[in-house]
Amino acid sequence: MKINSIKIISVILITLLLSSCVDDNFDVPTPSGSEENKELSIILGNIANDINWNLVSIADLKSRYSSGSAPVAITSNDVVKGYVVSSDRTGNFFQEIYIQDSPENPTAGIRVVLNLRSSYTRYNVGREVYVYLNGLYLGETNSGDGIISIGGKVNPDDSDEIEVISENQLGNHVFRSTNTETIIPKTIKVAEIGDNLIGTFIRIEDAFFPAELDGLTIIDPNEDFDTQRTLSACNGSGFSEFILETSSFANFSQVKMQSDEGGAISAILTKDFGGNNFVVVINDVEDIQFNESLCQPLDLSTFTPIFEEDFEGTSGSGDLTITGWTNYSQEGTRLFRSYNDSNSGSRATSIGAFRSGDASTITWLITPSINLDATANEFFSFESSNSFADGSELEVLISTDWDGTEANIATATWNSLPAAVVTDSENFRNWVSSGDVDLSSFTGNAYIAFKYIGSGDSGSDGTFEIDNIKVVAQ
Structure with a gap:
């Protein structure tokens, strides 16, 4: 089915009559003035010429804060750059703007909370802005909500939360450049x-x-x-x-x-x-x-398998060895192992750090090369289960630039695949489907990796089990 189109017809006109706190003055955004441009030029000059000034990325800035913790006071001369992607013109946002690190294909975004209404007239969508962070705070307006934000002070009633940048603070901290980009x-x-x-x-x-x-x-x-x-x-x-x-x-x-x-x-x-x-x-x-027209789900039963592995050709319970596969320990001593699953009655592979004694376990299981150029609409799937469900992680990744050597695994580009992986809370007898993961955006020779991360510590030594790996295509 396709996402039902919301037919936007004359009813929109009715909505404009609604009584609300929305400012219906839809003036075009005001240009940045000469004084603001001068101040921004000074900041950019400081970044270029003063080692004590730094232009930091949104991702690096967000990494300084953990959700639910106390706000982080920023005392260094750091500046973050972004492009505005939100607008309060229609009243759907209030006292906040969201900025991302690029007009197209962003890698990170962050919220800036500010005491300003009709902010779209100043921070219009696409506007390039710079936030001078010294004296501001990094945190959440509602502790634990997971929305990392830049604010002006700590909430006096809750020291785990931040409040908006005041109107008086704005002129010293949030600067617009003259650039407005198209947001894709x-x-x-x-x-x-x-x-x-x-x-x-x-x-x-x-x-x-x-x-x-x-x-x-x-x-x-x-x-x-x-x-x-x-x-x-x-x-x-x-x-x-x-x-x-x-x-x-x-x-x-x-x-x-x-x-x-x-x-x-x-x-x-x-x-x-x-x-x-x-x-x-x-x-x-x-x-x-x-x-x-409404979309329709694909009938994957009509697709042809171009890669399959159910591990039925393996035997014993030692380290997994299959021609073309890579079973590599980046850290620690544990590798993926072959075993017979008593619950499903089939062969499978497993990885876990239980009683390994290793401070860190990072182990990769990587498929042979899969050619994605000869077909279209490829979909990947597998099943996963667990044992001793204790805090370890299993990532599912894909690379089209890995050269197939263990030495270059860490330097290759690995993209995360949106596959469902069994959770700690799932009963150990159950096998969970990954769902059908669309690979059609990838081309060339691809490698799919299962990356296990854990340790010998009892809090992160859980075991993952994998079976019935398949790629189908048209």
Whole structure:
């Protein structure tokens, strides 16, 4: 099914009559003045010529803070650069802007909380901004919500939270350049939604409003603040769900959802107030482009397998050895092992650091090369289970530039695949499907890796088991 297009018709005009806190003055953004330009020039000069001044990336800045911890006071002359991706023009954002590190294909985004209404007239979408961080704080406005933000001070009523940058502080800390770039949303699958993309402008295709939402307004009339609507998107042979969150003060709150068409939605990825769910928040109802026929799930039963491994050809219970595969210990002594799974009654492979005595275990199991140029619409899947479910990690990665040698594993480019991996809470008898992971965006000769991270410590020595690896294609 395709994401139901929200038909935006004359009902939009009705929404403009809504009473809310929205400033309906839709003036164009004011240009940065000569004084602001001069101050920014001084800052950029200091970065270029003074070793005590640093231009830091958004990702590096966010790495200084852990969710739920006390705010971090910034006392160094650090400056972070970003491009504005949010807008409060329609009332769907309030006292905040989100900036990301690039106008296109961003790698990180962050929220800046500020005491300014109609901020779109100053920090318009695409505007290049620089935030002078000395004297500001890094933290969360609601402790533990997972939305790392830049603020002006610590909340006097809760020392674990930050508050907005005051209007008086803004002139000394947030500077606009004269550049405004076109923001290109980053197209992702629902399964790729994660903390690394919070604060960035994303696009989800093949999306729709489910039939049960047909005819309802975007905002639940019984909600005072935010409404969450669960949307769907086609995902290989099935569907994925994600949450659209909209403020009750948005001037398009009375637009009705329709489920007969689908398409793409572009929005900022963030989390809800409690940090319990990822949500997408649109700048304007026009960011929902549902004007296509509904998508249909693919029938993967008609696809041809181009790679399969069920480990039935292995024997014994020693270290796994299969022609073409790489079983490599980057740190520690443990390798993936071959074994017979009594619960499924089949052969499989497992990895765990239990009683290894190793301070760190990093082990790779990598498939042989898989040619993705000879086919189209490739999908990857596998099954995973666990034993002694204790805090270890299993990452699923893909590379198209690895040369096949152990010496160059660490220097190759490995992209994370949005595959479902068994969780610690799953019963050890159960096998969990990864789902159908779309590989169609990759070309060339690809290698798929299972990367285990753990240690001999009892808190991170769990065991993962893998079976029924398959790549199918048209």
